[in-house]
Amino acid sequence: MHACSLSEEAAISVIRRLLGSRAVAALTSPHSVDHYLEYLHPMLTVALVRARVVEVIRDTAQASTVVLRPNGAWDGFAAGQHVQFGVEVDGTRRIRCFSVSSSAARADGTFSVSVKAHPDGYVSQFVHRDLRPGTIVRLSQAGGEFVLPARVPDDLLLLSGGSGITPLMSMLRTLRDTGHRGRVTFLHYARSRADEMFTAELDQLAGAEFAHLHRVYTREPGRGGELTGRFTPEHLERLGVDPAATLGYVCGPAGLIATVRDTYERLGAGAMLRTEHFKVPAVDTDAADATGALTFDESDVVVDNDGGTILRQAEAAGLRPDFGCRMGVCNTCAVKKNHGAVRHVISGDVSANTDETIKICVNVPVGDVSMAL
């Protein structure tokens, strides 16, 4: 809130707390107070996070950055977190999960998300092509565990590929704005300079003291720095990064993450690595697992396991489970699994515990599974 004085801000926060109180909820029951307020103005909500689009910046031919001014329901974010981003198109709200790309230390009340238009991503395409300043978007609170620790160590590795750069860009900017003193190695792989997001800002940061920036253009071997080609363990060696002593953050395509994880694990430093995936394979490639029956207990529906995620199979069976990001981060779709084994499509972990809660958007059944759906 730019023009608000401190007392005004305090008053607004008191009103906000009052409107969100149980007493007011008892008066508006069975609805919430937001069921009334949003019809006064969509930004006036107490619990529902809404934001107005301030600016849409086209970073590359495929990627845009959206600057947002959230309403007072927004609790803020930590660098590396993501939000569920909802736009309404022809009466239907479409939701996708995007990483925050701006600095967590920004003080003007805005933040931004950066989005690469995915060929079959409805929302990302819409954001890139049609989103206009002034539009009101529906958000969730920021979420995700892919964040810096409370006490930031001196040495950090921020490694990204393609649009996986967004959460790491938020970290880099935050470290810059909070005056980080240490050695941050920022290693980014893009197909080409034209495909790279945040190019101008990264160029500016090239001489920064707190960070060493290394950008590798995998399809333009001559243009980047000393490194060429896709990520290999030698790249870390060449940059003098010791995985055992450097907390690493990696975000990008599954192949990149897997290679980096292998590198860390081979050196016994698996605990030093934090990862975040961007795309989720919808169908498990290991077709040998696509056996057995998937049972939705509460709906009394049984289907043959087709190897897809439980969420997809539930939808195909006519059920309408809650879902959010559809990529295993937001936890909206979490449902109790009564019994059976499931495999996490990202980590590959198989878990067979009875009565555990799983995210159905990233788990495929392994044999017979029964869900409390």
Added chain:
Amino acid sequence: MFGKRKPAPIEPLSASSHDEAPKPLVGADAEKRSPIGLDYMSYEQLEEFGNELDTVRRRVLDDLGQTDADYIRRVIKVQRAFEVLGRIGLFFPFFWPVFVAGIALLALAKILENMEIGHNVMHGQYDWMNDPMVDGKRYEWDIVAPAQDWKHGHNYVHHTYTNIHGMDRDIGYNLFRIDKDQPWYPSHRFNLPLAFGLMLVFEWGVMYHGVELDEYLAGRLPKDEFQARKKRALRKIGRQLLKDYLLFPALTLPLVPFTSWWVPLAVLGGNAIANVIRNIWAFNVIFCGHFPADVETFAKEDAENETRGQWYLRQLLGSANISGSRLFHLLTGNLSHQIEHHLFPDIPARRYPEVARDVRRLVEKYGLQYNTGRLSKQLLSVARQLATLAVRPDDPYQRGNSPESKALRRARRERQAA
């Protein structure tokens, strides 16, 4: 406020998700075909009839978009405005024109909320919008009946097994004899006065119906399920009573020193009147939906193994419309288009007039009956039904407590046991 709340279990057959034909009643003899509709058309025609209605359904669903979203939001906006203004008007009992206007606005707000918004949203008519505010799974309405149990009894049981004796608990609500195929019991002598009483307390009737005490006592509902229903109902009742009869009256306590001691009581009374007006209106509209004369009911044996076309036909023959102006349709939540609503419960109600044109075309094509009329005509028909069927029938087989009926039931039980 928007914390973790366990969503109502998903009903695979609920009207809000029956893209597939509802699970038909399967008889002991799987070869036997359902005779429903054979008076009007052949099996081939029934199939074609079903396909034509499926096409209509598909066409409307494909066409849903911004105008439908804008419509329901506009209705909600008006409803919220009426409610807030009504509540404010109720704070002025010492100035009666404002007070009366307050009661009227609050009653209107409750009518809109229950009928055009609540009932229709909970059918899943706006689920395609993916907006949590109008999500059929999450919506809770301003009435003492909890949404979850109402949705089970209404969306699933009533809308799937419409007008099948012994399956649709909405035929006379286990209270009235509204169809001549229902056995007569002495309590039915009071059909009319009972209906009048229910009219005044209708929301409590809806709540009681959803608790399903009768099903529990008959051993058809497990005890834990019954207890859960009771608990949900009590919690909802508590919230509704607290709001209408305690908190809002209490808000006028600061006015007492400047006005009069009875002001909070007047607010309480105003709330009660608004609730009763809503009860009377909802009761009248809903009783016209299935209870006028000439609405057909069906035997369970006949509905067994019915096809999609027969399911559609049963909905059409088992429902009755009310004609009226656009405002009238809005205030009935478009339940005045009961026939279209029963054919397509999950299509946004504002589309029913458009759908009605197709339905009427099919009605003419197949020589079917399309039961419609003004509110007064339909109400009179219902009242006449209630009065006529209250009289003790001479035929002992129409009386539930006659030795002949008892012998028949005993014989059926023994046959089933064997």
